[in-house]
Amino acid sequence: MTAEPRRFVIVGNGAAGTTAAEHIRKNDPESDVTLVAGEPYPLYNRVALPIFLRGRVQERNVMMRTAEVEEKRGVRLLLDTWIEAVDAKEKTVVTREGRELPYDRLLIATGGTPKPLALPGADLHGVYQFQTLDDTKDLIARIQESRSAVALGGSYIGYELAEAFSHRGLHTTWIMRGDRFLRRLLDPDGGRVVDLLARDRGVCVVYNDWSEEIRGRNGVPGCVTTVNGGDYAADVVGYGIGLDYYTELAQQLGLEVDKAIITDEHLRTSNPDVYAAGDVAQFYDVIINQHNQMGTWDNAVSHGRLVAQNMLGQNLIYTEVPTYVTTMFGSRLSVLGLTPEQHPELEREVQVNFDTRKYRALFFYQGRLVGAVIIGVLKGRRKIEEVIKSREPVENRRALFDLLGPIEEPEVLED
Ligand SMILES: Cc1cc2nc3c(=O)[nH]c(=O)nc-3n(C[C@H](O)[C@H](O)[C@H](O)COP(=O)(O)OP(=O)(O)OC[C@H]3O[C@@H](n4cnc5c(N)ncnc54)[C@H](O)[C@@H]3O)c2cc1C
Known part of the structure; x- marks a missing residue:
């Protein structure tokens, strides 16, 4: 396809942002593509973090790109660079250090960050979220010094933590607020199947309860007490209680934002030069004729591919099944x-x-x-x-x- 050379800035180098950057360059080799990575790594496989946590693969198996590969593909990758501001009039984004990056088309593919655990003891060394490669490395280091663990949260991340802790041989307690895993997705029968699978693995599952305090010993966790009076041994605690989406840039631009950034079925926001993709996009879904949001790897990759074409001037509609x-x-x-x-x-x-x-x-x-x-x-x-x-x-x-x-x-x- 032929397109005028234009400046494309992509904020976030996860599956959505990296796929988009590479596809823009592939389809328009004259384009000037800058991919801004808040983390210090080129694209890595977030979906592989649980098996890395379990010790089944090495860190190198999690990595999906190198800086050299991006350079060869013509993508200017800025590692460890946080975009703090955006100026709609000037069409520039500004890094934390004050560097300005001008764009003709901007893609916000910033994903989200774990909601914080707000309870006494949550700041102890040995209490972790599970979202990034660095979180995983911290968890692994702590697991190696631990015999018992508590996983908090009745959703995917809570499960992944419980699975990894038990796989690593820790005495594992999995605590959730609801009466079953994924209570909004599974009915009671589905919840019972997961309960049986967890118990087959020796995981102690605690339902309808929540942590009240993480009690420490010498600055590290010792146990988790719960609102129902439970007291569970925990040398390490991991939690997953949902994501807050990085919508700050969209807000600065005055874009329509709900839980995440609202787009049409082409992943275009209410500003025609600004797009959103991946976890942070609350896109118009033609399958159900309403807005929708997906937190899956496939969705992020498919969004990246489609949004690249649309940023180059096409008008494709997102119809994938995530x-x-x-x-x-x-x-x-x-x-x-x-x-x-x-x-x-x-x-x-x-x-x-x-x-x-x-x-x-x-x-x-x-x-x-x-x-x-x-x-x-x-x-x-x-x-x-x-x-x-x-x-x-x-x-x-x-x-x-x-x-x-x-x-x-x-x-x-x-x-
Ligand atoms: C532990 C774990 C296991 C998972 N397992 C599965 C699974 O089995 N199957 C599945 O389908 N999905 C899974 N997921 C979800 C899946 O990984 C995500 O849906 C997908 O990676 C989202 O990709 P993304 O590109 O939209 O966002 P992200 O991968 O979140 O990337 C966004 C990037 O943007 C950066 N960023 C944000 N704001 C800025 C800024 N202002 N400046 C610069 N950089 C910024 C962030 O630091 C981040 O690196 C899992 C997620 C986790 C955490």
Whole structure:
């Protein structure tokens, strides 16, 4: 494609920002592309942080790019550089050190940062969030000095921490506020399957409770006390209680911001020269005809690819079905498309077998399949995605389960 040379600045070098930067250069080799990385690393695989935490892979296996590769691809990568301000009139972003970077098109792909844990003892050395490579290194160092651990949070990050702690042989307690894991996504049967899988691994799961205080010994954690009177040994504590999205730049630009940055179906914000992609984009989703936000790697990569084309002048519409696949205490959890987590009004069809620890839920909106959650190996994923993408009404909902294989057969997976 031919396009005038233009200056593109991309803030955030995660999956969305890096993919966008590289695709802009690929499609327009004359373009001037600056990719600003708040962290001191080129793109690394955030999805691989849990297996790095478990000790299954080395740090080098987590890295996905080097500065040299970006240079070869024609991307000017600025590491360890934080964009603090943006000037809509001058069309420049400004680094913390005061350096100005002019743009014709700006992409905000800044993701989010963990919500802080606000309780006494949360500032002890040995209490960690789990979002970045540096967090993971800190956790690993502390795990090596620990015998017991508490994971806080009933969502994906809480699970990943509980899984890693138990995998590393620590006596592990997993505490959550709700009565089951992912209470907005799984129904009680799905929650019970996860509970069985966790207990099979020796994890002590505490429901309907929350930490009140992290009590320290010599400046490091010793135990976590809870509002229901629990007292759980913890040499290390990890927490995951949601993300706050980096929307400050969008706010400075006067863009429409809700939980994250509002875009249209082309990932364009209310300023025609400014786009948002990845976790930080609350994009107009044509599958459900409303705004939507996805915290998945696939979504970030697909956003990056599409937004690159649109920043170069195209008008493509985002129609991908995002997927989130992770291990689940020796099994697998796969989440496809839309779920009640984002849209509580979706209808649900469920199939469950507690003996084989398998669970499937299909989600429907106005008679169409829009999403699914599967515990156990996900067979037939492409078919399910095709049905979702077709946006055709589904006559026989239960027949869709046949695409996923028998639920009575147990599976043993390596994690
Ligand atoms: C531990 C963990 C496990 C996960 N597991 C899975 C999984 O199994 N499957 C899955 O699909 N997804 C998973 N995810 C989610 C997935 O990693 C994210 O959805 C995806 O990485 C988001 O990519 P992004 O490019 O939108 O944002 P990010 O990867 O968050 O990148 C944004 C970058 O922008 C930087 N930044 C922010 N503001 C500024 C600024 N002002 N100036 C400069 N830089 C800035 C940030 O520091 C960050 O490096 C996991 C996430 C975590 C943390």
